[in-house]
Amino acid sequence: MSSRKIEVVDYDTDWPHSFESEKLALEKALYDTEVKIEHIGSTSIPNLAAKPIIDILIEIDKVERLDVKADRFCNLGYEVKGENGIPGRRYYQKGGNNRTHHIHAFQSGSFGLLRHRAFKEYLQAHPLIAREYASIKKQAALSCNKDTERYISMKNDFIVKHEKLALDWYGS
Template sequence: MKVEIVDYNSVWPQKYESEKKLLLSVVGNAIDNIHHIGSTSIEGLAAKPIIDIIIESPSLDILDSCKDQFELLGYEALGEFGMSGRRYYRKGGEQRTYQIHAFVTDDKNVHRHIAFREYLKANPEVLTEYEELKRRVARECNNDISVYCDGKNDFIQEHEAKALERWQLRT
């Protein structure tokens, strides 16, 4: 997979909204909540041009029963794909354009992703640091997505912990 970071594109939220409507129309019975996450969800942040979506579902069994509907929409259903309790779907194969991370409603991973997104939005200096790191790691990773992800891991873990603290204080 080519690891390419591009400048923010204002069309990304529109792409998410279109995909959300499509998903709700076809697999809405499996969806309690749906969220735009990842770098494409943060205005101004450079990103890999892949729309990341989180689906919260009443159960994994319901998601599993919708495999054919996801496939009709062009998604590959890849099961847990390395993360227990998740269902992972991608559209566009190795050069994916959309990816869905689906969990049971209120799963800690849903909160983790949303908290990190909101933390980056609220902390412009951290957002800038993250963008610089992403661009540097993308240049150095030789198009190896594992190396790219590993290169961001320490930063993400450090700031996810802060994000979750902030997230828990919101109520």
């Protein structure tokens, strides 16, 4: 069981500013690498309750190019996690047990990029579904007893159902 606190809070208008600040730091650190950096996840969706962790999506032509820049992520306070269970992804965490940022990096054209973008835009375009998701997340956070696996499991049915709907919607 995780020792991390799992808390879902109401939307914070500072989250976009936190993202922009981190984006600038990442652009500076990756000055010699062409990347696209986007705010994703629940903190990127206005009025959606979320864990107060800024999720960042990086698109790059070849994801392996980030592997030789691991020290730059470390210098910004990130822990380099490799694929961390998702083939083709590079994953970074900042903040230890009090996480503040997650970075998900994928190669241009990958399904990982499409999946993240589709789910974000789908929730932005469907506020009633976003509210349902917020309710599920809040209930999961309250009842998971700091167990990350349980928290994820309690959201899984919603995510599986709506990610498929999001991909269909996004593609049309």
